[in-house]
Amino acid sequence: MDTKEYERLVNLYLGSIYRVALNGCTCSSDAEDVTQNTFVKLWERKEAFPDDDYARKWLIRVVVNECKSLWRTAWHRKTTYLEEAEREPVFSNPEKSDLYYAVRELPVKYRQMVHLYYFEDYSVKEIAEIMKLSETAVQTRLLRARQQLKEKLKEAWK
Amino acid sequence: MSGEEQNRSFYKETFEEIPVPEGLAEKVGRITESAEKFRGTSVGSVMRKMAIAASVLMVLFVGSNGIACATTGETWVETMILRRNIEGVDYEIEAEKRELRNGETLYFAELELEDGRLCHVVEYDGEGEYMVVPDTGVEVWREDGRTYIWDGDREIDVTADLEDDGFAIGTYKEDGVLKGYKFWKKDGFISCRMEILCDEANEWYKENEWYQDSLRQQWMMQ
Numbered sequence: 001m002d003t004k005e006y007e008r009l010v011n012l013y014l015g016s017i018y019r020v021a022l023n024g025c026t027c028s029s030d031a032e033d034v035t036q037n038t039f040v041k042l043w044e045r046k047e048a049f050p051d052d053d054y055a056r057k058w059l060i061r062v063v064v065n066e067c068k069s070l071w072r073t074a075w076h077r078k079t080t081y082l083e084e085a086e087r088e089p090v091f092s093n094p095e096k097s098d099l100y101y102a103v104r105e106l107p108v109k110y111r112q113m114v115h116l117y118y119f120e121d122y123s124v125k126e127i128a129e130i131m132k133l134s135e136t137a138v139q140t141r142l143l144r145a146r147q148q149l150k151e152k153l154k155e156a157w158k
Numbered sequence: 159m160s161g162e163e164q165n166r167s168f169y170k171e172t173f174e175e176i177p178v179p180e181g182l183a184e185k186v187g188r189i190t191e192s193a194e195k196f197r198g199t200s201v202g203s204v205m206r207k208m209a210i211a212a213s214v215l216m217v218l219f220v221g222s223n224g225i226a227c228a229t230t231g232e233t234w235v236e237t238m239i240l241r242r243n244i245e246g247v248d249y250e251i252e253a254e255k256r257e258l259r260n261g262e263t264l265y266f267a268e269l270e271l272e273d274g275r276l277c278h279v280v281e282y283d284g285e286g287e288y289m290v291v292p293d294t295g296v297e298v299w300r301e302d303g304r305t306y307i308w309d310g311d312r313e314i315d316v317t318a319d320l321e322d323d324g325f326a327i328g329t330y331k332e333d334g335v336l337k338g339y340k341f342w343k344k345d346g347f348i349s350c351r352m353e354i355l356c357d358e359a360n361e362w363y364k365e366n367e368w369y370q371d372s373l374r375q376q377w378m379m380q
Contacts, residue, residue, distance in 0.1 A: 010183070014182070015178050019176060091175050
């Protein structure tokens with residue numbers, strides 16, 4: 001990967017990849033680490049991408065795997081993040097803040113799926129490919145996630 | 159607008175308000191700058207020698223493997239399906255049976271990872287198993303309920319630590335290279351992470367404070 005192409009893809013997808021990472025991690029510092037590791041893999045990649053959509057999907061697959069690896073590590077389970085409270089995002093209205101925290105309270109395995117579906121506009125089939133799950137598993141988890149969001153957010157979630 | 163479309167729009171508006179943390183873009187940008195400092199050595203090779211490419215292997219017990227027979231030309235070859243999780247990706251690997259001169263059998267497969275690296279996966283006689291951790295040359299061996307690292311002539315038995323604490327952590331120097339290992343056990347799986355810090359990588363590592371900090375943090379947190 002040459003520097004120009006790398007920088008172009010960073011500009012295009014850094015925000016997107018960071019948000020996927022945030023939904024796969026318990027805190028923003030982990031999400032930052034996972035994002036960095038993802039872009040290291042991008043930089044190491046030798047073959048060019050056929051198009052930007054392919055690049056985006058490749059990056060998302062890598063970041064999802066990086067999150068999974070993080071969850072399996074021993075130190076991660078033992079860690080508490082004292083500074084995390086100071087780094088929570090501030091939203092323009094309380095409804096958005098409620099949605100953010102409702103999503104954060106979902107199990108991690110639901111969160112990334114919800115994000116890929118509602119934010120990245122991926123179909124159930126595409127999510128199943130990215131997360132290496134069956135389409136039925138994705139549908140079931142999305143359904144449960146929606147139910148949990150509805151319970152928490154009441155009228156704000158249709 | 160349907161309820162689902164409203165949800166999508168509400169979700170997007172919310173998550174678009176989450177900013178990328180200050181400094182993250184700069185850190186991600188430095189990944190290429192660091193490569194410039196090692197002209198003549200690809201950043202991949204430097205980084206692979208570092209903890210960034212540390213390999214995480216999850217070793218699944220023998221019980222879930224299945225033996226199948228496949229034909230290659232006229233010769234019947236017994237194969238075994240091995241299920242492995244390597245660096246967070248699940249693989250189903252068809253391993254071929256090999257018979258050793260001493261009468262022992264093992265199942266062998268060479269697996270190409272997504273980025274082209276090769277990983278050798280071997281299951282020994284249905285009881286022991288070993289894997290070569292990608293990019294490190296380090297072998298992890300399990301036999302009779304014990305877990306060892308083999309690196310050259312060195313053998314490290316991590317069984318006791320794994321049994322007592324659920325994890326085993328340590329470092330050693332082999333051929334002038336500092337290596338770190340971490341094993342942990344959960345739900346019948348044993349995972350292994352190897353980290354290699356060679357001189358070249360150490361130089362890179364020293365110059366990249368952000369990475370040094372995150373690595374130090376990882377070691378301290380154990």
